[in-house]
Amino acid sequence: MEKKLNEVVVIDGVRTAFGKAGEKGIFWKTRADDLAVALLRALIQRNPKVLPDRIEDSIWGVTNQVKEQGGTLGRSVPMLADWGWEVPGCSIDRMCASGLTAIGFGVGYIATGMADCLLTGGVEHMGHVPMGFMRDPHPLSEAVMGGPSAFNMGMTAENIHARFPEFTREKADRYALSSQKKADSAIQAGKMKQMIVPVEVERADGTRVVIEKDQQPRPETSMESLAGLKSVFKENGQVTAGNASGLNDGAGAVVLMSEKKAEALGLEPKMRWVATAVAAVDPTIMGTAPVPATLKALDKAGLTMGDLGVIEINEAFAVQALYCLDRLGLGEEDPRVNIWGGSLAFGHPLAASGPRLVTFLMNLFKENADARYGLTTMCVGRGQGYSIIWENMQR
Ligand SMILES: CC(C)(COP(=O)(O)OP(=O)(O)OC[C@H]1O[C@@H](n2cnc3c(N)ncnc32)[C@H](O)[C@@H]1OP(=O)(O)O)[C@@H](O)C(=O)NCCC(=O)NCCS
Numbered sequence: 001m002e003k004k005l006n007e008v009v010v011i012d013g014v015r016t017a018f019g020k021a022g023e024k025g026i027f028w029k030t031r032a033d034d035l036a037v038a039l040l041r042a043l044i045q046r047n048p049k050v051l052p053d054r055i056e057d058s059i060w061g062v063t064n065q066v067k068e069q070g071g072t073l074g075r076s077v078p079m080l081a082d083w084g085w086e087v088p089g090c091s092i093d094r095m096c097a098s099g100l101t102a103i104g105f106g107v108g109y110i111a112t113g114m115a116d117c118l119l120t121g122g123v124e125h126m127g128h129v130p131m132g133f134m135r136d137p138h139p140l141s142e143a144v145m146g147g148p149s150a151f152n153m154g155m156t157a158e159n160i161h162a163r164f165p166e167f168t169r170e171k172a173d174r175y176a177l178s179s180q181k182k183a184d185s186a187i188q189a190g191k192m193k194q195m196i197v198p199v200e201v202e203r204a205d206g207t208r209v210v211i212e213k214d215q216q217p218r219p220e221t222s223m224e225s226l227a228g229l230k231s232v233f234k235e236n237g238q239v240t241a242g243n244a245s246g247l248n249d250g251a252g253a254v255v256l257m258s259e260k261k262a263e264a265l266g267l268e269p270k271m272r273w274v275a276t277a278v279a280a281v282d283p284t285i286m287g288t289a290p291v292p293a294t295l296k297a298l299d300k301a302g303l304t305m306g307d308l309g310v311i312e313i314n315e316a317f318a319v320q321a322l323y324c325l326d327r328l329g330l331g332e333e334d335p336r337v338n339i340w341g342g343s344l345a346f347g348h349p350l351a352a353s354g355p356r357l358v359t360f361l362m363n364l365f366k367e368n369a370d371a372r373y374g375l376t377t378m379c380v381g382r383g384q385g386y387s388i389i390w391e392n393m394q395r
Contacts, residue, residue, distance in 0.1 A: 008107045019250065033069070055118060058077060059089070061098025062092070095384075099122020104386065106254075107276060118256045126350065161237070278386050286382060290328075305328055309392070310368055310375075314353050315344040
């Protein structure tokens with residue numbers, strides 16, 4: 001029996017502001033699941049035709065599924081958002097690409113006819129549930145993954161510097177500065193307002209405040225200030241707090257639908273899924289994996305890098321972004337790449353970053369009508385890359 005795939009479209013994407021992890025963070029007194037709930041409420045308000053009872057599953061990426069992030073967060077957040085008992089849910093872990101994988105799995109679900117309307121998202125409160133918290137790696141893991149550096153993301157970035165010395169500290173700092181400057185221009189131009197859901201939180205002194213701005217960006221960054229920072233993961237290394245993404249708290253969510261359902265409801269979808277690919281590499285240089293993942297996705301789509309008008313690559317570390325851009329044939333200043341800046345400026349609350357990239361792309365497509373196709377791609381701890389190619393429906 002021959003089966004046809006359904007077209008899958010993005011209806012909307014939102015995120016919270018991204019906070020710094022830790023006691024000085026804007027979300028220190030806010031739970032991860034409450035960040036997700038705020039997005040559910042906003043999505044329904046923004047899209048009156050997307051009713052909770054139309055949502056057939058709530059698929060959430062969460063890297064560390066313990067404490068407030070455990071207990072199948074994807075199932076609990078719809079109930080916490082007062083959507084009732086009828087929305088099923090699950091949680092997915094592919095480390096940094098957990099949220100992008102939630103979207104990718106949601107796409108597959110709809111394409112194969114298992115559902116018509118899904119909520120997908122990602123959340124990480126790195127302040128409450130730090131990276132690696134309560135993990136118990138197998139005694140053989142270091143040996144099979146190429147050594148202890150596979151477990152320290154900063155060291156995987158140092159390894160890229162060491163193995164590919166053409167990507168120097170100066171180039172990494174220049175790239176980080178550019179990310180900060182692009183982010184600042186976008187923030188000043190009000191681009192974040194369309195995607196950030198205001199969240200009311202409690203402050204350390206017990207008073208309440210509405211958070212609607214990212215805490216991580218450092219617009220005052222300069223080459224001089226970056227050059228003055230010491231390496232943090234290795235003595236005399238090249239990875240610093242300035243050319244690494246931060247430790248952050250945040251959430252992002254995306255509504256996916258079959259194109260047929262969107263048409264039936266009279267909705268205006270923002271972009272259409274084209275191809276997804278995941279690939280794996282040596283875990284000690286995990287940041288290089290977006291290259292094979294992207295090449296594989298392009299191959300599936302029958303496209304080339306030249307066909308992509310907007311490119312959203314997660315910046316876990318400047319050096320890995322530089323490596324990927326170079327190996328994908330892009331210059332470090334390619335105008336299609338991270339037009340509004342990236343995770344070096346906004347921060348990287350692991351599972352929340354995938355939905356952030358998709359939400360950025362969705363909004364960038366609106367402003368870049370010439371762009372027919374776009375890419376969202378991320379590297380993942382333990383050596384994976386995840387790429388999704390999308391088609392602009394706002395042209
Ligand atoms: C790199 C890392 C250890 C830095 O942590 P941190 O010390 O808490 O970072 P901070 O943001 O407080 O920065 C430390 C100092 O560096 C300096 N600094 C950071 N970014 C800077 C910038 N862009 N320009 C100038 N100075 C900067 C500041 O002096 C800052 O101190 P201040 O906040 O008092 O001004 C942490 O962000 C990290 O582990 N990042 C990687 C996360 C990761 O692995 N994610 C997964 C990816 S796969």
